[in-house]
Amino acid sequence: MTHTSTGIAGLDSILQGGIPTGSAVVLEGAPGTGKTTLGVQFLYAGATAHNEPGIYVTFEELPDQIYAEMKNGYGWDLRALEKENKLRVVCLSPETFLHQLTEPNGIIEQMIRQIGSKRMVIDSISLFKLSDASEKDQRKSVYLVRNVLRKFAQTSLLLQERNGEQSGEIPFENYVADGVIRLAMKEHLQKYRKRTIEVLKMRGTRIVEGEHQYKFVDHGIHVVPALSMVEDKLLPTQFTPTGIARLDKILQGGVPEGSTFLLDTNSKANHKYFIASIFAEQIKAGKNVISLNSSLTSVTDTVNFLSLFDVSIDELLKNNKFFVIEHYKRSYPSQYKDAVLDVSDLNNDEYKQYLRQNLLPVITESMGKGERWYAYYDLNTIFSQRGAQFVTRFFAEEVARAKALGITVLALCNFAEMEPEVSSYLERSSSGVIRTWVDGNYQFMQVTKSPNGVVSEPLIVESSERLPYVNLV
Ligand SMILES: Nc1ncnc2c1ncn2[C@@H]1O[C@H](COP(=O)(O)OP(=O)(O)OP(=O)(O)O)[C@@H](O)[C@H]1O
Ligand SMILES: [Mg+2]
Incomplete structure (x- = not known):
């Protein structure tokens, strides 16, 4: 099995190399935990370091806002990548997206072919729920999205809002997805909060279990795998x-x-x-x-x-x-x-x-x-x-x-x-x-x-x- 680098070294190492290529992974977390940032970082790394073009689908923010946030925050020039056909930023409604995705030769399929897309980020599948579809239809749509993404061999992140630990219920999406990565924010050392990332599931790969800390740095999200302390360089010894x-x-x-x-x-x-x-x-x-x-x-x-x-x-x-x-x-x-x-x-x-x-x-x-x-x-x-x-x-x-x-x-x-x-x-x-x-x-x-x-x-x-x-x- 090949792995697709996430563009975040610490996360790749937790995943033994990256996300198994072609799988659809739910990235869940509360508002502000960094889902969008991680998603865009994944596409940016694909486009700039791995020659893997990608598509960012957003239902919420306008492209202009995203361009500005990513440029100002992390220096990622998404417009330039679009000009080079290494990225597409698509802003549409969940309904249109679902329709176009499943339509033979719909705009999503065309786009995938046009740029040779290998990666996709959907921000966010929570919005499928806001539409007036019944719960059954919502489930069906997640299922459908996953199948189409698989068909087009897109290694994808499905962003999903999750509020705290409140409900013990495991969302349906997590069963359907090939993997689940959770971002969270927790109390830490009284005064501080810590941001943690945890891989709850990843079909086809061994993972390093547990919560790992991450921070926002000037080039995006930086994950520090747990238990990686600073090494003392030992003199050769017996x-x-x-x-x-x-x-x-x-x-x-x-x-x-x-x-x-x-x-x-x-x-x-x-x-x-x-x-x-x-x-x-x-x-x-x-x-x-x-x-x-x-x-x-x-x-x-x-x-x-x-x-x-x-x-x-x-x-x-x-x-x-x-x-x-x-x-x-x-x-x-x-x-x-x-x-x-x-x-x-x-x-x-x-x-x-x-x-x-x-x-x-x-x-x-x-x-x-x-x-x-x-x-x-x-x-x-x-x-x-x-x-x-x-x-x-x-x-x-x-x-x-x-x-x-x-x-x-x-x-x-x-x-x-x-x-x-x-x-x-x-x-x-x-x-x-x-x-x-x-x-x-x-x-x-x-x-x-x-x-x-x-x-x-x-x-x-x-x-x-x-x-x-x-x-x-
Ligand atoms: N350098 C930084 N240090 C601390 N926090 C930062 C830094 N850069 C960005 N942030 C915070 O990261 C968050 C933005 O992350 P992002 O938009 O990716 O989260 P999200 O999970 O997509 O949120 P939402 O659910 O609102 O879409 C903001 O709350 C912002 O304040
Ligand atoms: Mg977001």
């Missing part, structure tokens, strides 16, 4: 996979060396498999480990979980390459004696000093030998044991130190239970944020920040019998 296929694809290889990722999760979401899979892959990649556990996860739990992922820490333990920072008084098997750093009795200052004296020298020395480290922090533990203030300070220092040393960090946190300042601070300081939450009967996961600027849509977390026990859909 990635360690997360072990979760879809996540690795989004992150374009996995977690970059020396980056800090946050895993934001609410209490209902099962985050264990995400953590364990990343943890296991880091160990498989040859990293040494620091793990700061929660009250719910003992050393033994960590070890057991890793063994579910076919990873043993015996070697690391033997060689002093696995440490657990323990905030809770609890017993642990004696083979972990050297690995556990018991900080349960230390106040905040003592704690920091302890890490500086006992952990940092080990790490720097081993890094001098070319070894690499992975640190996992349950920030909820720091939060509950050492306070919100300490979280920001601790995290700031840890991230800075990790960056300087090239330690890869994964921190578990729960934004919902933090002050907004703390969570946004954490978010800013880290290079990646992965969120997982439960909504209704489903768990979701979304990458909301990543070092390469790629952000994902919310994905459903499906459990799986096989490693890594989760599957993202």
Whole structure:
């Protein structure tokens, strides 16, 4: 299937290249949302960039008014295009239009042949309804228009007025049309309104679902597809996979060396498999480990979980390459004696000093030998044991130190239970944020920040019998 470019790059990308050629698409929206502008832009792009002449049919405005608006607003000289036979602007009544369109060799057909028209915009099919025809006849006319446009292979936009969300009823036109694109205006950031464009239907093409924002710029409408953030150009770096296929694809290889990722999760979401899979892959990649556990996860739990992922820490333990920072008084098997750093009795200052004296020298020395480290922090533990203030300070220092040393960090946190300042601070300081939450009967996961600027849509977390026990859909 070939696609016809809409002349709006962002919209083309949402439509995987454009509107399927020859289809009739309803473009609906409230007054002032930009239907006319988008329609004319579609014809203008066809005429000037794709050698596809087109016809603009209007029932409302006089041609002079349209020429002036488009020239003044966007610099589109429609008159010049008409002179070059790349465009026709037709102003007539809905009745005449219907009559001429269906008449053998009527004026519309003649016009299509004359200029070799490939595109058509009808502004607007809502006006079919104003005529005194019965509802049945109105339906028939939309049906008829669609069939004739198909016959003449016109890729067309049928503009349609739609007032808000008031009626849940789906208009008949939307069933008949090959596609439906909706323009809307919504409340945004209190003071502002945002304009959104959404493709509700497009036969024969995959679409990027959801609402995308658009603006009027000096050359027409500009659509910014959702989730296309500004990219940080990364220096070539090594990635360690997360072990979760879809996540690795989004992150374009996995977690970059020396980056800090946050895993934001609410209490209902099962985050264990995400953590364990990343943890296991880091160990498989040859990293040494620091793990700061929660009250719910003992050393033994960590070890057991890793063994579910076919990873043993015996070697690391033997060689002093696995440490657990323990905030809770609890017993642990004696083979972990050297690995556990018991900080349960230390106040905040003592704690920091302890890490500086006992952990940092080990790490720097081993890094001098070319070894690499992975640190996992349950920030909820720091939060509950050492306070919100300490979280920001601790995290700031840890991230800075990790960056300087090239330690890869994964921190578990729960934004919902933090002050907004703390969570946004954490978010800013880290290079990646992965969120997982439960909504209704489903768990979701979304990458909301990543070092390469790629952000994902919310994905459903499906459990799986096989490693890594989760599957993202
Ligand atoms: N640069 C701009 N910034 C903000 N708004 C703009 C800009 N240029 C045009 N507009 C607004 O866009 C709207 C015009 O869009 P257009 O006429 O295409 O909408 P429409 O959906 O066809 O409306 P109608 O239902 O009235 O025909 C106007 O409300 C105008 O104020
Ligand atoms: Mg209009």
